[in-house]
Amino acid sequence: MTTYKEIFGKYVKNYSSDPSSDIEGQIWYNSTSGTFKSVLGVAAWSNGSPLITARQLLGNAGTQTAGLAAGGFSTTLVTASEEYDGSAWTTGGTMGTARYGLAGAGTQNAGLAFGGTVDFSSGLSCTEEYNGTSWSAGGALITARPLFSAGAGTQNAALSFGGFGGTYFAVSCTEEYNGTSWTNSTSMTTARRGLAGAGTQTLGLAFGGTPVTAATEEYDGSAWTGGGNLNTARKYLAGAGTQTTGLGFGGLIPPTSAATEEWTGTPSTGTASTLTTS
Numbered sequence: 001m002t003t004y005k006e007i008f009g010k011y012v013k014n015y016s017s018d019p020s021s022d023i024e025g026q027i028w029y030n031s032t033s034g035t036f037k038s039v040l041g042v043a044a045w046s047n048g049s050p051l052i053t054a055r056q057l058l059g060n061a062g063t064q065t066a067g068l069a070a071g072g073f074s075t076t077l078v079t080a081s082e083e084y085d086g087s088a089w090t091t092g093g094t095m096g097t098a099r100y101g102l103a104g105a106g107t108q109n110a111g112l113a114f115g116g117t118v119d120f121s122s123g124l125s126c127t128e129e130y131n132g133t134s135w136s137a138g139g140a141l142i143t144a145r146p147l148f149s150a151g152a153g154t155q156n157a158a159l160s161f162g163g164f165g166g167t168y169f170a171v172s173c174t175e176e177y178n179g180t181s182w183t184n185s186t187s188m189t190t191a192r193r194g195l196a197g198a199g200t201q202t203l204g205l206a207f208g209g210t211p212v213t214a215a216t217e218e219y220d221g222s223a224w225t226g227g228g229n230l231n232t233a234r235k236y237l238a239g240a241g242t243q244t245t246g247l248g249f250g251g252l253i254p255p256t257s258a259a260t261e262e263w264t265g266t267p268s269t270g271t272a273s274t275l276t277t278s
Helices: 004-008
Strands: 013-015 027-030 035-038 060-062 067-070 080-084 089-094 103-106 111-114 127-130 135-137 150-154 157-161 174-177 182-185 196-199 204-207 216-219 224-226 238-241 246-249 260-263 270-272
Touching (some): 067 089, 067 111, 157 196, 196 246, 204 246
Parallel strands (some): 013 027, 060 103, 150 196, 196 238
Antiparallel strands (some): 027 035, 080 089, 103 111, 111 127, 127 135, 204 216, 238 246, 246 260, 260 270
């Protein structure tokens, strides 16, 4: 019988536990489980169902199979929210305040929307909470931010950071939400707007933004510290995931970008499959 060594000129290494290396094409034998294992590059984006209402959208929450989209701008400001079940969007509750440029956090049945603008100049400080059916008023942000701030966390433990200030300058302020009210926390190291966020209130992640940057920062519940840079510096991108397994996608360099990057919690980031559409 032909062996792997005879075909490829090298032996399959034997490990009692899976190695930490994640080089694509690597193959090994796990003696504990008695199985051969390998690393394959299978990440890819595929088209999902379109939103019911096409819109410029920044606020979002939830997961891949239980998503929530709220507010935004179409031909006018939008109050409608939509829920995604992994295959299609359905109409959700109507927001109390139509707005654009808002940030979001939480889940489909316990969502949070905050900030934004109604006139593309002055900022809103109002917060709204979603229970899976309807929206209700929550505590107001301390610093109103009309556009391009980021959010992370849950409805009762949310994080708001960065964005435009009231006169269109980038801000570094950070606020924490406890389900009732916002409190100030330590500012980000770098003021920026159009950034992406991920993670939780005590394990937050911020990356990208404008002035166009590749910088990443990690939040530990009290302070921000620098992390590894994105491979592609960009602004107006989106983020998802956690502080140790984050995802950044889309954005503007310029031009618009379809690039996707995976964050592993270390300064070394890897480029994954590109989006189907920039």
